[in-house]
Amino acid sequence: MAQRHSIPSRLSEEDLAEIESNPPEWLVQSRANRTGKKPVWVQLTCSICGFTEAARPKKWWPPFTYLSCNHHGYDELPEPVEGLVRKELDGIGSRFIGIVDAPPSAG
Numbered sequence: 001m002a003q004r005h006s007i008p009s010r011l012s013e014e015d016l017a018e019i020e021s022n023p024p025e026w027l028v029q030s031r032a033n034r035t036g037k038k039p040v041w042v043q044l045t046c047s048i049c050g051f052t053e054a055a056r057p058k059k060w061w062p063p064f065t066y067l068s069c070n071h072h073g074y075d076e077l078p079e080p081v082e083g084l085v086r087k088e089l090d091g092i093g094s095r096f097i098g099i100v101d102a103p104p105s106a107g
């Protein structure tokens with residue numbers, strides 16, 4: 001049913017979707033290189049008092065469940081969900097402690 005010799009637009013959209021959902025290695029590489037040149041900033045926000053600051057994320061930062069200023073007490077944060085183990089990481093940004101609640105198997 002193709003009326004012209006040009007590629008039907010539907011096909012290219014599907015192709016794009018396919019590339020997005022399953023990007024080839026060269027595309028992942030080029031995107032990683034592109035973002036690697038620019039410093040990426042994240043907004044750190046205290047889960048207790050709302051103090052916020054922008055910081056460059058470090059490679060070793062895991063996804064934090066909570067962030068807390070280093071002067072808050074343990075009891076100011078909610079308890080970890082049952083079955084999860086709480087870990088704390090000092091030295092996040094200028095004054096934060098990173099709280100990670102994760103299953104014990106995650107190490």
Ligand SMILES: [Zn+2]
Binds near residue numbers: 049050
């Ligand atoms: Zn705080």
